[in-house]
Amino acid sequence: MKIKNLLDDNENKPSETPKPQSREALPIQVISPWTNIIIKTKIPDVIFQNLLEMYEYTMKNKKSFGDQLVGQIDDEPEVTQEILEKYPQWANFCLQSTENFVKTQAEINYVGEEAKLQTIRTDKYLCKINTMWFVNQKPGEYNPIHIHTNCKVSAICYLKTPKQQVRGRKEHYKSDGKVTFTNNTGTDLNFANYQASFEPKAGDFYIFPAMQHHSVWPYRSADPDDLRVSLSFNSDVTTEASLKKTQEDQENLYKEMKEYKEKQQQSEVKDDKSADVSNINKSG
Numbered sequence: 001m002k003i004k005n006l007l008d009d010n011e012n013k014p015s016e017t018p019k020p021q022s023r024e025a026l027p028i029q030v031i032s033p034w035t036n037i038i039i040k041t042k043i044p045d046v047i048f049q050n051l052l053e054m055y056e057y058t059m060k061n062k063k064s065f066g067d068q069l070v071g072q073i074d075d076e077p078e079v080t081q082e083i084l085e086k087y088p089q090w091a092n093f094c095l096q097s098t099e100n101f102v103k104t105q106a107e108i109n110y111v112g113e114e115a116k117l118q119t120i121r122t123d124k125y126l127c128k129i130n131t132m133w134f135v136n137q138k139p140g141e142y143n144p145i146h147i148h149t150n151c152k153v154s155a156i157c158y159l160k161t162p163k164q165q166v167r168g169r170k171e172h173y174k175s176d177g178k179v180t181f182t183n184n185t186g187t188d189l190n191f192a193n194y195q196a197s198f199e200p201k202a203g204d205f206y207i208f209p210a211m212q213h214h215s216v217w218p219y220r221s222a223d224p225d226d227l228r229v230s231l232s233f234n235s236d237v238t239t240e241a242s243l244k245k246t247q248e249d250q251e252n253l254y255k256e257m258k259e260y261k262e263k264q265q266q267s268e269v270k271d272d273k274s275a276d277v278s279n280i281n282k283s284g
């Protein structure tokens with residue numbers, strides 16, 4: 001009887017929902033060994049003014065750089081090393097941006113490798129601007145998808161944007177006049193965009209790996225001379241430790257090649273002497 005009553009009580013009693021057990025968040029470590037990054041920033045006002053002054057000077061002393069570029073753009077004047085030296089604020093900003101980019105990229109790629117990261121943080125970096133040029137883009141002109149060669153890091157910045165740019169025909173896909181970076185790292189597109197597009201604004205600065213595919217879309221304007229002015233540069237970077245190692249390797253290689261050549265010459269002399277002795281014996 002007691003058992004039956006207990007059963008009856010259990011049948012009539014509503015089942016209780018089990019309370020979820022509280023769980024502490026598990027510590028995780030994000031590892032991105034193959035990630036290429038793009039850094040965007042705004043050029044400080046004082047440095048931007050220095051850049052504008054350099055543009056005015058370059059336009060007065062114009063030397064075309066367009067024949068070395070892929071852009072379907074008529075006016076692309078070069079910023080020579082001689083010109084760049086006249087504007088140290090801008091030059092130093094570019095060099096420091098290159099170093100900061102390389103360090104930031106390395107911090108992401110070498111997560112968990114503390115010895116490597118410590119070296120990256122303490123190494124002295126040596127940066128060099130290889131090439132630099134302005135782009136005076138008019139309506140209808142564009143830069144096809146491309147990479148930059150013979151360098152490690154590239155950058156784009158904007159001095160002026162069109163004042164009378166006509167809006168694109170399709171609101172759901174606004175590409176006119178944008179700079180686009182295209183995924184070329186083999187990343188699974190289930191988890192990443194295949195491209196990233198940005199509408200340029202005066203003062204915007206982008207820095208990225210030189211092998212990163214990118215392009216600049218054409219735009220339309222009510223004024224055929226409505227310019228968009230940008231600047232691009234390519235830079236190289238190494239560390240004092242890497243440079244020293246390279247120099248040592250080259251010296252060792254030179255030493256090895258010299259020793260090899262001397263041994264070859266000695267061997268040839270021995271062969272010549274052996275041939276002379278052989279000829280004497282035959283004649284005797």
